[in-house]
Amino acid sequence: MTVGKKVLVVEDESTLVETLEYSLTRQGYDVCTATDGLTALEVARQEHPDLIVLDIMLPRLDGFEVCRILRREMNVPILMLTARTDEIDKVVGLEVGADDYLTKPFSMRELLARVKALLRRVRLDREELVEEVPAERLTFRDLTIDLGRREVLREGKPLYLKPQEYELLVFLARNRNIVLSRDLILERVWGWDFGGGSRTVDVHVRWLREKIEPDPAHPTRIVTVRGIGYRFEG
């Protein structure tokens, strides 16, 4: 899992740099190093590391500045090293925005555990993103809702829906096969402060049926659940 992951170590104490480089390399990481803040920026821009271990007290440019600058340029997890506990609030604060920190002195085992955890967190984030992509489209037989483009296709041809019709359709389709009360639909689609009554829902359902039902007089897609509301069959 660590194979091929690149870690940039930024630290000016040469013995600590050596120890870190040795331990990380042994775990299978590719390691690059920098011993001052400006060089750290250059190396980060060139090497695109998967993670940065960043000391605060550095020559030329301190770790806070390095972190701030890199945050704006790239999305890389940053583990900061601090010698002072009174710096911790600043380290994890919004202004600097490190992902994690370690207080010196720390054990190498602790550092490796943090590095591993941070990389795993990033990987999980990315996996979640990948899963979201198919959800950009909802498909039901001849009907396709393209959420990214806010477009609804029926048998491949775009349908013209008013904004509220579209919102209603998306809400029903996302909650397919669930009975939804008129009040709930009203609240979620029109908002809790909307003045209109549940009749609004009925009117929009009727309009939607005209556009998406094969036979609007006998709806099979948006089904009426008597006394409650509607259910989208999907």
Ligand code: CA
């Ligand atoms: Ca230092």
